[in-house]
Amino acid sequence: MGTEALSLEEVSIRLGQSLILDGISLQVPAGSFTCLLGPSGCGKTTLLRAIAGFAPLSAGDITVGGRSISNLAPEARQTAMVFQSYALWPHMTVAGNLTYPLKLRGLSKVERDRRAEAILSLLGLEGYGPRAVISLSGGQRQRVALGRALIIDPPLLLLDEPLSNLDASIRRSLRGELRRLQQKVGITTIMVTHDQDEALAMADRIVLMRQGRIVQVASPEALYSAPADLEVAHFLGVDNVVDLRPGDPVAAGGALAGFRTADARVFTGEAPAGLDAVLVRAGTVTACAYAGGSYHVSIDLSDQAGNESLSGASGAALSALSSVPVAPGTRARLSVPAPMLMSFGADSRLLQGIRQ
Amino acid sequence: MWPGVLLIAPALTAIALLYALPLLRSLITAFVGEDGHPTLGNLAKALEFYGADIVYSILVALGSLALIAFVSIAIAGYLTLGQSRWAVPLLRWIYRWPLFIPFIVAGQTARSFLARNGVLNTLLTDVGLVDAATATSLLDWRGLVLTFAWKQIPFVTLLLAGAMASLDRSTIEAARNLGAGRLRCLIEIVLPQVRPQLLVALVLSLVTIMSVLSVPVMLISGNPTMMTAMMAHRVTFYGDYAVANALGLFSYLLTAVAAWAYLRMSLREKSN
Ligand SMILES: Nc1ncnc2c1ncn2[C@@H]1O[C@H](COP(=O)(O)OP(=O)(O)OP(=O)(O)O)[C@@H](O)[C@H]1O
Ligand SMILES: [Mg+2]
Numbered sequence: 001m002g003t004e005a006l007s008l009e010e011v012s013i014r015l016g017q018s019l020i021l022d023g024i025s026l027q028v029p030a031g032s033f034t035c036l037l038g039p040s041g042c043g044k045t046t047l048l049r050a051i052a053g054f055a056p057l058s059a060g061d062i063t064v065g066g067r068s069i070s071n072l073a074p075e076a077r078q079t080a081m082v083f084q085s086y087a088l089w090p091h092m093t094v095a096g097n098l099t100y101p102l103k104l105r106g107l108s109k110v111e112r113d114r115r116a117e118a119i120l121s122l123l124g125l126e127g128y129g130p131r132a133v134i135s136l137s138g139g140q141r142q143r144v145a146l147g148r149a150l151i152i153d154p155p156l157l158l159l160d161e162p163l164s165n166l167d168a169s170i171r172r173s174l175r176g177e178l179r180r181l182q183q184k185v186g187i188t189t190i191m192v193t194h195d196q197d198e199a200l201a202m203a204d205r206i207v208l209m210r211q212g213r214i215v216q217v218a219s220p221e222a223l224y225s226a227p228a229d230l231e232v233a234h235f236l237g238v239d240n241v242v243d244l245r246p247g248d249p250v251a252a253g254g255a256l257a258g259f260r261t262a263d264a265r266v267f268t269g270e271a272p273a274g275l276d277a278v279l280v281r282a283g284t285v286t287a288c289a290y291a292g293g294s295y296h297v298s299i300d301l302s303d304q305a306g307n308e309s310l311s312g313a314s315g316a317a318l319s320a321l322s323s324v325p326v327a328p329g330t331r332a333r334l335s336v337p338a339p340m341l342m343s344f345g346a347d348s349r350l351l352q353g354i355r356q
Numbered sequence: 357m358w359p360g361v362l363l364i365a366p367a368l369t370a371i372a373l374l375y376a377l378p379l380l381r382s383l384i385t386a387f388v389g390e391d392g393h394p395t396l397g398n399l400a401k402a403l404e405f406y407g408a409d410i411v412y413s414i415l416v417a418l419g420s421l422a423l424i425a426f427v428s429i430a431i432a433g434y435l436t437l438g439q440s441r442w443a444v445p446l447l448r449w450i451y452r453w454p455l456f457i458p459f460i461v462a463g464q465t466a467r468s469f470l471a472r473n474g475v476l477n478t479l480l481t482d483v484g485l486v487d488a489a490t491a492t493s494l495l496d497w498r499g500l501v502l503t504f505a506w507k508q509i510p511f512v513t514l515l516l517a518g519a520m521a522s523l524d525r526s527t528i529e530a531a532r533n534l535g536a537g538r539l540r541c542l543i544e545i546v547l548p549q550v551r552p553q554l555l556v557a558l559v560l561s562l563v564t565i566m567s568v569l570s571v572p573v574m575l576i577s578g579n580p581t582m583m584t585a586m587m588a589h590r591v592t593f594y595g596d597y598a599v600a601n602a603l604g605l606f607s608y609l610l611t612a613v614a615a616w617a618y619l620r621m622s623l624r625e626k627s628n
Contacts, residue, residue, distance in 0.1 A: 052533050074532040081533045087526035091548040100544075101534040152534065 003186045004065035004155045005030040006051070011060035013043075013050055020046045022212040024060070031186035033179065035199035037235065038209035044192040045084055047209070048158045051190070052081045064156065080154035082162045084192075086145040088133045094120075094144055095129035101152045119147040122177060124170065138165045143174070150181065157182070159191040163198065175202055196236055200224060208232055226353030230344050233258050238342065240264065240318045242281060249277050251352045254343030263340035264320030266297045268332045277338040281318060285330045294321045299334055383608075386601035398602035405599070410606050412580040416497050417565050417610070420504040421558055427509050429554070432516035433542040437528070448517075455510045463574035466503040470494035470575075499575045500582070504565050512557040519553035520546055552625065555618050562614050566607045583607055 006028040013021040021043050028034050036044045049055040051062060053074035062070050069077050080101075088097050098119055099112040107115075120126055123143040133141060142165045149157060162178075163171050179202050182189050193199050199206050200220040208216040208223065216228040227233035230241065238258040244250060250257055257279060266285075283301040290296075302316040320334045339355040389395035403410075431451055438444045454462070469475045472493035480486035494502070523546065531545040532538070547554075572582035583603055590600040 052529075054529055054533075073537075074529070075535050075537050077533075078535075079533060081530070083526050083530060085524070085526050087524065087530035089527055089531070089545060089549075100531075100536075104535040104540070148530075148534070 003031045003188050006156060006188055006190075007063045008051075009061045009063075011047075011050060011062060012058050013046060013055050014058040015055075020055075020212055021050065024212075024214055026207060026214065026217070028188060028190065030065075030188055031183075032204045033182055033189045033191070033202060035203035035206045036190060036192045036209060037194075037196065037199050037206055038215075039235070040194075042209045043212045044209060045160055046212075048081060048160055048190065048192060051077075051156070052079050052158055053077050077156075078154060079156040079158055080149035080152055081158040082145050082149045082160055084160040086141045088141055088144055088148075090132075090134050092133065093129065094125070094131050094133055094136070097133055097144055098129075098147050098151055101148060105152065115151055119151050122150075122181075123147050123174070139167065139170065142166060143170075146174075146178075153185055154187060157187045157189040159189065161192050161194065164194065171198075178202070208235070224354075225342075225356070226350060227342070228350055230256065230258065230348040233342060233344075233350070240320075242279070242318065244343065248279050249338035250279070250341055250343040253345065254351050255346040256344040256348065258342045258344060259336045259340055261296065261319045262321060264318070264334055264336045266299065266320045266322040266326060266332050266334050268326060268330055279336045279338065279341055280333055282331065282333045283318070285326050285328050285332050286317070287328055288322070288326050290325075291321070294323055295325050297322045297326050297332070299332060382597075382601045382604060385598055386605050388598065390598070398598045399605070401599050402602040402606070406583070406586050406603055408580040409583055409586050410603075412497070413566070413583045413607075414610065416500050416504075416582065417562055419497070419501045420508070420565055421562060423501060423505040424508050424512050424561055425554065425558060427505065428512040428516050428557070429542070429547065431509070431513045432520055433546065435513075435517045436520040436523075436546060437538045437542060451513055452510050454507055455514070457507070459507060459568050460570040460574070462503055462507050463571040466499055466506075466571070467495065467574055470499045470502065495575050495577075500572060503571050503575065504561075504568070508561040508564060512554070512561060515553050515557040516550060519550040523549055552622055555621065559611075559614050559618050563611050566611055 006026075008024055008026045008028075011021055011024040012019065024047065036047065038044055046055055050057060053069070053072060057070055060070075061068055064077075089100070092100065095113070095116045098116045102112045102115060116129060120129060123146065125140065125143055125147075128136070128140070128144075133144060136144065142162065146159075146162050149159075163174055166174065175198060181187075191199075191202070200223075203220055206216075206218060206220055206223050207214055208218075208228070210231065216223065216232055218226075223232075224236060227236050227238065230238075234241075237260050239261055241256055241258045244254050244257050248257065259279075281299070281301055283299040285297055286300045287298040288295050296319060298317060298319045300317050318334055320336075326332055341352075342350060342354060343352045345351050386398050387394055387396070389397055431447065435444060435448055438447075457465075467474075470493065471477075472491055474493075476494065477486060477488075477491040481488045481491060527549070528541055528545060531541045536545065567584060568582075569584045569588055572585040573588070576582070576585065583606065587600045587603050590596050590603065
């Protein structure tokens with residue numbers, strides 16, 4: 001089956017009183033890998049269900065390869081979806097689950113078994129074919145669910161958190177496999193994930209959603225360095241926000257600055273030389289925890305002595321890395337290189353992203 | 357131990373006196389001759405006189421069950437997979453009505469509906485499907501099958517639709533997503549998951565069919581007829597409890613075989 005471009009135009013979905021999706025427009029190029037990212041309950045699953053045909057649109061249109069599929073039954077849409085709850089068929093074996101879609105397509109028994117073997121070894125489940133699915137662990141079930149969708153080489157693959165229950169090493173290897181397979185066959189793929197590393201590593205494009213709307217569509221690099229607003233930034237690991245003061249090394253007009261903990265350093269003694277292009281804040285260390293390779297230090301700015309004024313609502317607590325442990329209670333200073341700062345306006349929209 | 361026994365003693369006594377004892381007595385009577393000695397004569401007599409009725413009962417029961425299963429699966433399947441905004445609620449509301457109608461009323465209604473000049477034939481003649489001269493009465497095995505089915509379909513559908521409604525809905529969606537139409541989905545995904553409930557409902561229906569007296573008495577004149585009618589006949593006309601009980605033994609056997617088959621199947625399902 002060939003791969004197809006997908007296009008959503010002003011798609012809205014209303015369930016009961018609430019508007020679950022609100023005017024979603026999105027172009028997904030053929031053969032691309034798109035990740036949907038967003039807080040729980042923002043409508044990611046609903047969006048996939050709308051594409052698969054399980055959530056009737058209250059407005060808008062969905063087209064695949066230029067043809068509208070909005071009025072097609074789910075079975076006629078040629079999508080393959082991996083459900084968040086796996087949705088395996090409990091009355092069939094693992095092999096039965098994997099081969100049923102092939103049976104529906106009229107493939108011979110020999111061919112079905114051959115493909116099931118291939119997919120089982122791809123998923124690291126050799127020899128599990130005759131097992132009952134109810135006897136599998138959560139992660140094994142999740143892999144069977146993924147295999148069941150991949151086995152038909154669908155033109156459009158919809159994945160709802162397909163790797164969420166796997167241990168770190170299987171997840172890494174399946175990430176690679178999935179991406180490799182997707183690129184080889186050129187399946188147009190949309191994947192929901194809660195894991196920003198996963199999204200950054202796998203996606204061609206990331207779609208950030210919030211409360212049933214799309215907030216930002218960008219490449220992983222662009223999203224990482226220039227999130228549209230503070231909330232998106234927070235979602236992408238920008239866990240420190242400070243109020244800006246005169247003299248801080250950022251573009252004029254900014255009200256807030258955000259940075260990632262990994263980009264900030266803590267020092268207790270004299271300020272190192274060449275501090276002109278650095279944002280500095282002083283405070284009291286409240287916690288220090290080993291974070292593999294360095295120490296994760298939390299600093300509280302709110303109880304400041306001397307003439308350093310208190311930060312506003314944001315920035316009372318910051319965190320940074322230190323190469324040596326720092327005892328709680330110590331006075332310390334935190335510094336962030338100017339290029340790693342993102343500045344936001346008073347409306348919390350981005351003014352200036354990371355410069356590299 | 358004794359306090360426990362004391363606690364269940366009333367229930368045990370009631371079961372023993374009201375169920376076990378009469379059942380045992382009727383079973384024993386089937387093997388006791390007029391002279392008070394044990395004999396197989398009653399069984400032989402029952403087979404000789406009523407062999408045709410036993411076969412007839414089995415065939416009518418199987419026919420009814422087949423029709424009940426087919427229609428119940430269709431209705432419950434439509435209630436589960438149907439998408440019409442008005443047809444599904446309407447069907448859900450209407451299908452249970454026969455549950456509240458007693459068998460004797462159902463029998464009486466069937467009589468006037470299925471007779472040679474009954475409502476059905478009148479309708480068919482009016483439409484032109486049947487010629488008035490050649491219209492036949494449906495008050496034979498067909499009437500029995502139709503009446504039993506009409507009465508039991510709501511019951512089986514009720515259990516089946518309940519079981520289907522509690523299935524994990526996403527298993528149905530996954531099948532449709534991967535290309536299964538609604539009919540295939542019903543047969544290959546939904547039905548296998550509710551098979552135990554379907555079997556229970558059918559076994560219970562079999563027991564009901566084998567014990568209803570009013571319907572065969574009202575619909576069937578002459579022979580062969582259902583075993584229940586013949587048992588009643590044997591008792592009311594001849595006062596012959598021995599042969600009636602021997603006949604009853606065959607009903608027990610039939611329902612016992614069905615129950616055993618069901619239990620075996622559910623045990624096998626549990627073991628794998
Ligand atoms: N059948 C329904 N009726 C009413 N509201 C619903 C229904 N299904 C989902 N919702 C609501 O729609 C919103 C979006 O749900 P959805 O499952 O798409 O979220 P999600 O982004 O996938 O979240 P998560 O990351 O937790 O899986 C939620 O607020 C949810 O409560
Ligand atoms: Mg979800």
